[in-house]
Amino acid sequence: MYPLVYNVYLSFFSWRYTNPDATRFVWFENYIRLFSDQTFWQVSQFTLYFVVLTILLEFVFGLLSALLLASLFKSRKWLATVLLLPYLIAPIAVGLNWRLLWNYDFGLVNWLLGLLAIAPVNWLGNSDLSQLAVVITEVWRSTPFVSIILLAGLTAIPKESLEAARMDGANAWDELFHVILPLLRPSLTIALLFQTIVKLRVFDLVYIMTGGGPGVATTPYGIHIYRTYFRYFDGGQAATIAVVLMILGALISVAYIRLVYREVQH
Secondary structure (H helix, E strand, O other): HHHHHHHHHHHOOEOOEEEEEEEEEOOOHHHHHOOOOOOHHHHHHHHHHHHHHHHHHOOOHHHHHHHHHHHOOHHHHHHHHHHHHHOOOHHHHHHHHHHHHOOOOHHHHHHHHOOOOOOOOOOOOHHHHHHHHHHHHHHHHHHHHHHHHHHHHHOOHHHHHHHHHHHOOOOOOHHHHHHHHHOOOOHHHHHHHHHHHHHHHOOOOHHHHOOOOOOOOOHHHHHHHHHHHHHHOOOOHHHHHHHHOOOOOOHHHHHHHHHHOOOOOO
16 A cells, blocks of 8 residues: 555655655645646547447457357367467567557558558558557457456356246347346456456557557557656656546446446346
8 A cells, every 4th residue: 555655645746756855745736737738638538549449349359259159168168268369468569569560661451451452551650540550459459358257257157047038038139138248247347347447557568559659649648657757757747647547447446346247146
């Protein structure tokens, strides 16, 4: 708890690590300055875009792959292991690899577009396209984690519940929306909680791919904190951004637990 409390304490001070003797207590001045900073709101906008879109896509693809794996019995373990491989790769390595794939001059993506007679696209040099490229890369990396969590939840669903639904005349869609998904709420909540926290504090993958650019188009909170502290040497403001990120993550976590999670009675 000490680093956590100390970070909150530092957010009430104006201090620079290049001149620690000039440290002074400023009350809520750092917070007022932060919320009046246009860059902070641009960073917040991208972070929200990144979190919502990646989680949405990961849960769609994760659920589909989990349902497919759950229908397989003999090869489930081997396929689940293969599926998990992208998540086992270090985010820095993923960022380097996909940065090459998105490269304008010799990237594989533009080469495939060339086969379709489509002109090369500057994926990482355009604000909107760079955001999309980062999202696709993160979805490729993190979907296996969601799949494994949901697969564990699917295998824990009692067969009696599914058989009872079929005996009542439920079709595949009814079975999915009225039996499987309600019983998957605990697994969904765990995956949502972990993935939201990971997305909010993303740093390495985005930093390697785009460095937060062009401009601040792909700058999440993590890179914004890094720049504020190590580039502008503003320790008080960096601590303030970290506190805001911590509070945001805590609020979202409480909302998930209260609104999504329900104890399933088997």
